[in-house]
Amino acid sequence: MADSSTPPAPSVRPAVAADGPVLGELDRSTWSTLHSVQPRPQPPYAPFFDDRHLPRDILVAEAADEAGEQVVAGYIRVVPPTPLACNAHVRQIQGLAVAGWARGRGIGRALIRAACGAARADGANRITLRVLGHNAPARALYASEGFTVEGVLRDEFFLGGRYVDDVLMGRPLAP
Structure with a gap:
């Protein structure tokens, strides 16, 4: 049983429009x-969902905020x-x-686990991702969830005045 100072675990659900x-x-x-290779978004902002980014591809985490209200705390996008x-068995x-x-x-962590579960339920037996080499917190989180480095594209991006690696990671989705 968690003590009263420990926030409850987040809930994860499919996104809706x-x-x-x-x-x-x-x-x-x-x-x-x-974590982003895209320029900083500027107004007017494009809609979050469009023809390439659909609600069905997104899982949303909700957690209690400072006021104790359940609100959106994060999301993960998982797609073929x-x-x-020939690679329909993979999700990314x-x-x-x-x-x-x-x-x-x-x-x-909850989002990654939910994404792996959803990918497995969708028939995938492998999941991959790309993460910037200098994003040590994300790389450590992925590694702790069983992802391993499968390739590195050296100096693939020039961000913030320096060259940054693009790290390819993956893991099997055992039943």
């Missing part, structure tokens, strides 16, 4: 060259890496964000 505005705000508030039938994490106030509370 109505989550778009709060997920867009989460994306903008967490933007950093630590290509439309090819193509986005993970956790609100600043929710960091250190197991939100990212």
